[in-house]
Amino acid sequence: MRMIKKFELLNKSLEKEDVKSMEEEASKIYTLLSKNELSHLNLSQEEYSSSEAVEELGLDEELISELVEDYVSQIIRSLVQFESKLKTLQESQIKSDSMDYTPFRELAHKNLGVARNLRIKDAEVLLYELMTKDDLEYLMSCLEALEVSTIKLNPQKAYNTFKLIEIKEGFKN
Numbered sequence: 001m002r003m004i005k006k007f008e009l010l011n012k013s014l015e016k017e018d019v020k021s022m023e024e025e026a027s028k029i030y031t032l033l034s035k036n037e038l039s040h041l042n043l044s045q046e047e048y049s050s051s052e053a054v055e056e057l058g059l060d061e062e063l064i065s066e067l068v069e070d071y072v073s074q075i076i077r078s079l080v081q082f083e084s085k086l087k088t089l090q091e092s093q094i095k096s097d098s099m100d101y102t103p104f105r106e107l108a109h110k111n112l113g114v115a116r117n118l119r120i121k122d123a124e125v126l127l128y129e130l131m132t133k134d135d136l137e138y139l140m141s142c143l144e145a146l147e148v149s150t151i152k153l154n155p156q157k158a159y160n161t162f163k164l165i166e167i168k169e170g171f172k173n
Helices: 019-035 051-057 061-094 102-117 121-132 136-153 155-172
Strands: none
Touching: 019 136, 019 155, 051 061, 061 102, 061 136, 061 155, 102 121, 121 136, 136 155
């Protein structure tokens, strides 16, 4: 059983979903989150620009683009792990057990380094929040914002990764 999310992009079957509509929905959700429960984070509404990463890292645009594609795939695969770890925390909270945020925070830390290297500012902010906050509802909002901001980076790569996850899940069942 998955945690209940306000927005269900990750859980939605992508059979008839096309990349453009997924990108549009992601943008709408991102705007809602960044103007409401995450407004204090001042998340950007602008498109990601790799120019800072190109300049500071001394790598060419094509390589940065490939690294961003890898990052998109990595984050989307990590979202499944984040949700699982968040569900475990939620279950501990319900049972009044001690809550160990360590695995959740380690996963956020692992992904934060990549976001920093690629100068993906919004992801940096969101992953830092995931590493430091304890409110489970707030963490879910941060995860949703991370999901949709990742889709916005490269919708085609995000779509392909979602489809791959969906296919792998089908083989498990």
